[in-house]
Amino acid sequence: MNRLHPYLFASLLCSLLLALLLLGCGSGGAKSASARIGDLTITDAYIPAPASPDVAAVYFTVKNNGAKDDALVGATSPVAQSASLHNEMTMQGGSMMMMPLQEIAIPAHQTVSLRVGGMHLMLENLKQKLQKGQHVQVTLQFKNAGSLTLNVPVTDAGGMNGM
Numbered sequence: 001m002n003r004l005h006p007y008l009f010a011s012l013l014c015s016l017l018l019a020l021l022l023l024g025c026g027s028g029g030a031k032s033a034s035a036r037i038g039d040l041t042i043t044d045a046y047i048p049a050p051a052s053p054d055v056a057a058v059y060f061t062v063k064n065n066g067a068k069d070d071a072l073v074g075a076t077s078p079v080a081q082s083a084s085l086h087n088e089m090t091m092q093g094g095s096m097m098m099m100p101l102q103e104i105a106i107p108a109h110q111t112v113s114l115r116v117g118g119m120h121l122m123l124e125n126l127k128q129k130l131q132k133g134q135h136v137q138v139t140l141q142f143k144n145a146g147s148l149t150l151n152v153p154v155t156d157a158g159g160m161n162g163m
């Protein structure tokens with residue numbers, strides 16, 4: 001956790017809504033999603049609450065435990081009309097540019113992180129406003145391992161305004 005107040009926020013929620021949130025607050029483990037498919041382990045998936053009503057970035061870490069290279073080749077989500085893989089953001093002529101990527105390589109025995117300011121998955125043309133506390137289904141498609149669906153929590157907005 002590199003954000004400032006998640007624990008304070010969590011404990012406030014816990015005292016206000018103890019019964020409802022007992023499971024989520026017990027261990028602090030419900031703040032990000034993780035899953036496994038084939039040789040791949042996906043951890044720390046989260047969506048910073050987006051400032052924009054149109055797009056939201058998804059961040060996570062993929063570890064390839066196997067001896068075979070893989071790659072993230074796409075994604076879908078029921079809350080977005082489309083989703084793209086993007087390179088890190090750069091400034092060009094005063095505006096933020098993000099270059100689309102065909103795929104994100106997940107080499108054998110390596111760990112690849114999609115994180116704020118770096119590569120990310122972008123949900124585009126959102127069908128609904130995403131708000132903190134909500135969970136969003138995101139299906140990741142890998143070249144070799146196949147696809148899996150994560151239930152990704154929307155967290156506090158990050159320092160990049162959710163981009």
Ligand SMILES: [Cu+2]
Binds near residue numbers: 057086098120121122
């Ligand atoms: Cu982007």
